[in-house]
Amino acid sequence: MTTLTVTINGRTYAPRDVRDELTMNDFLREYLGMTGTKFGCGVAQCLSCAIIVDDPDGTSYTSPTCIVPAINFNGKSIRTVEGHAKNGELSPLQKAFIEHFSFQCGYCTAGFVNEGQVLLERLAKKPVPRTDLEKTIAEALDGHLCRCTGYVKYHEAIRAVILADPDRYLS
């Protein structure tokens, strides 16, 4: 057993003892009831379980949760799909996913939302030329699997958010 303290979507949860064998996916879904993070393949191949980890240096990255022990997130600050909407309003990226019909069953969407959000934040700090944008989006989404609508509509939605604010995301 290890005592786990983790901040999720800005809220620090009280320390609790968890089994060292417990995955982060089970901790979120079964212990906290945060079922927005999905359990897909269980071997980090679909990334529907991906969440955002915010490092103290201001950088963020996504991590699968199905194969990573919960205790690996001890002391860390993470974001899940439940944390994107503010005051009941969806984030620009979430709205773009809806407008572009990016998802159908939605099982993979939480992972795509998190990955897309990390990309937007990374571009806001380090913009890329327009000529590199398609490759940048494709590389960011690489590894996320979708069996319904494919990948083009996710790609197009993220591109639309970026092109709507070129001064922020493009160099």
Add this chain to the structure above:
Amino acid sequence: MNYNFRVQVLVAALVLPMSVLTAYAVSDGAPERLASVESFASIPDEATRSAAIFTEFGKVLTHPRCMNCHPTSDRPRQGDARRLHQPPVWRGADGYGLPAMRCPICHTKANFDPAGVPGNPIWHLAPLEMGWQDRTLGQICEQIKDPARNGGRSLEALIEHIREEPLVSWAWAPGYGRQPAPGTQHQAGDLIEAWVKTGAVCPN
């Protein structure tokens, strides 16, 4: 059917499936062994003995536990079958993966057996110039003698690398479902040291 025979049948009925399941769970085969340095003493010619020792040590270098992360491409392999790593991952600028898929995100500080994921604090790919896949043992031998292709190591540093490096140590404690590298790390260290002391001759 007498009592003794019935007991024997019952024991066999219990033990056989359990042994089959146990063998399946642990590994696809028994761990390989390494010959000791002393076992090469009967080879009179030192150069021949040196090459023979390296050939034995080569069982470690060419084992999936080592080879999978010494690719000659930008993609690691995984498992005893050496299939391409899934999910798809690439080397990245520093050998720790691309920004969106860094090795330590999944490969944590220790093996996580419930999910079957190996781990180590410095899990990463060997540099491209240290790639071994699809090369002969002789080619690998020449490669690891060359500081330009062995991470800048002298032969003495190479011995230390095999004996002490934590990521090398992992090869003998790879976690559930993965066959460990042949022999022990200590034996491998003895072999590489004996190879160096006998002139570091490469096999043809």
